[in-house]
Amino acid sequence: MNRIHTMFSELRKKGETALIPFITAGDPDVKTTEALVLEMAAKGADLIELGLPFSDPLADGPTIQAASQRALAAGMNTKKFFELVRRVRKKSGIPLVLMGYYNPLFKYGLERFARDAAAAGIDGTIIPDLPLEEAGPWMQAAQRAGLANIFLIAPNTPPERIEKIGRASKGFLYYVSVTGITGARNDLPPELSEGLTLARKLVDIPLAVGFGISRPEQVAMLARFADGIIVGSAIVKIVERHAGNPAGAVKEVGEFVKRLKDAARPA
Amino acid sequence: MNKKRTRIINVVDKNGHFGLFGGRFVPETLMPAITELEQAYSKAKRAPGFKEELRSILKDFVGRPTPLYEARRLGQALGGIRVFLKREDLTHTGAHKINNTIGQVLLARRMGKRRIIAETGAGQHGVATATAAALMGLECEVYMGRKDTVRQAMNVFRMELTGAKVIPVDSGTKTLKDAINEAIRDWVTNVADTHYIIGSVVGPHPYPVMVRDFQSVIGRETKGQIKRRIGRLPDVVIACVGGGSNAMGMFYNFVRNSEVRLIGVEAAGEGVDSDFHSATLTVGEPGVLHGTMSYLLQDKWGQIKGAHSVAPGLDYPGVGPEHSALKDAGRVEYVAVDDKQALRGFELLSKTEGIIPALESAHAVAYLQELAPKLKKGTVVVINLSGRGDKDVQSVSEIFKGGAAR
Secondary structure, three states, X not given: OOHHHHHHHHHHHHOOOEEEEEEEOOOOOHHHHHHHHHHHHHOOOOOEEEEOOOOOOOOOOHXXXXXXXXXXXXXXXXXXXXHHXXXXXXXXXXOEEEEOOHHHHHHHOHHHHHHHXXXXXXXXXXXXXXXXXXXXXXXXXXXXXXXXXXOEEOOOOOHHHHHHHHHHOOOOEEEEOOOOOOOOOOOOOOOHHHHHHHHHHHOOOOEEEEOOOOOHHHHHHHOOOOOEEEEOHHHHHHHHHOOOOHHHHHHHHHHHHHHHHHHHOOO | OOHHXXXXXXXXXXXXXXXXXXXXXXXXXXXXHHHHHHHHHHHHHHOHHXXXXXXXXXXXXXXXXXXXXXXXXXXXHOOOOEEEEEEHHHOOOOEOHHHHHHHHHHHHHHXXXXXXXXXXXXXXXXXXXXXXXXXXXXXXXXXXXXXXXXXXXXXXXXXXXXXXXEEEEOOOOOOHHHHHHHHHHHHHHOOOOEEEEOOOOOOXXXXXXXXXXXXOHHHHHHHHHHHHHHOOOOOEEEEEOOXXXXXXXXXXXXXXXXXXXXXXXXXXXXXXXXXXXXXXXXXXEEEEEOOEEEEEOEOOOOOEOOOOOOOHHHOOOOOOHHHHHHHHOOOEEEEEEEHHHHHHHHHHHHHHHOOOEOHHHHHHHHHXXXXXXXXXXXXXXXXXXXXXXXXXXXXXXHHHHOOOOO
């Protein structure tokens, strides 16, 4: 079975919550991305979400927008993304999920994209601008290639729709913590734990929460309510801060991921 | 024109698809808002009170119906054809954009939203939104690419005067597409109390249908007016296409009448072979941007390319999904004229008729200059004069002073 499924079942046995860091592929360059993925895997990441940059990332805040622009300016594209995944896959068995907007998939050709992604070593996809109603063709292509297509739900998604999306989602279900865009936030909404508890009752697959999570304390608090915790912008910011010093970025991201993962383990 | 196909391209399915095009490619957070909007719109559409209020505001505030004016000197200059101008430039705020914003603020009020957001390129939609929001006493914020705030400074001031806040956008290409991204991000965040007024027949369903419906008053009036004037329908109808709202509003009522030739004119900027144009339907390829599947300017990896035109209102790398469907069905011809031609059209209409058109609308005039020699004497052509050129006189005078258009 799929690496994502295996990872969640093993963690469940240990009573641990998965830590899922996100970085934008090709920011600042492919070599650094490769080093970052391997370092995060070594420091306790359970699954890595790799962003395929898009020119118009409308679900993303300024941090990931800027990272996407940097990656595109440095020449990142779909072909190079798959080559990068292939290299990482030779060295690591960590589950890898592609986060990308629909147009680059559509342009590449859905069947071909699914095949090439799976062959490179991608385990699943998160496509923030592809809701259930539009996802039919991609779900078929992904399924044929053995990719898990992970859907998102938001705090304003009605219960019956959560159930429906939960049934369609493979691998896990992504719970968007805020009605808003990605970006590190100091405060998470107080009703978040209730939302997660309700969603967990409504669906059978693992539930991972993301958007706005940036600190170990937040991870520790949320670990009780979710099977996985996604941290993106806070990591991308570290990469941004170390512009011109990839070794420094890799080291600090590794240490940060370790602290986040420690917070995701039961006390 | 095959009748069956005509019927298909005029109807959307329940998820807002015009065949391959359209749909709702949005983050999950927006799905409830879009569904709410769709339901509110379909209810309002049938409510007599809504229609009556819309009609009355369009009449007394906007100044509808707008005239259909026969431009005789232009017709003579073009070799003896008959040219009629649908004078959307005479509406309050000076462009067709107000037809849509009045409809949408009425809807927003029915939905109990207290805050309006919008994007704007040339500033015409921003001005029309700010005006409609002022009329209803709603809070209004308008996203505008930084570049556009500079080249359309007068419209920024008009929006501020009518009580709106203009937010310059510095992401991406700093033009219309980035202003839309930013408006969508705002909407995702403030969806509970905010209504987003998209300015064209683009975006996720129900926007393309709803905006087209609000704009279809243009074609409906034109049809009645031309029949009264000449006792029949025109031979040719021409409109400029950026996102395509004035064109869709004009074409919609003529799509069924296969004897009427419909022509959409895109901006070829510095040429469709250059990297600086907005000719989405002419040379683009299908893809997804801003929540809808349509023709797009994109590279081989599906990254969206920047658009260019001397007319900021046409400066958009996408286009309405219904236009894409009409193109593929062969019902509308889509062509492109470049910046230089558009400037000649701008001058021609100003000199022959004393009407200074918006640079966007000047593209339609410019294409007629090219087409006219191929038309029989007496051919009846309607041009949708979507906006007036006051906003452009400054930039055009700079171009003329600097020699030829770049």
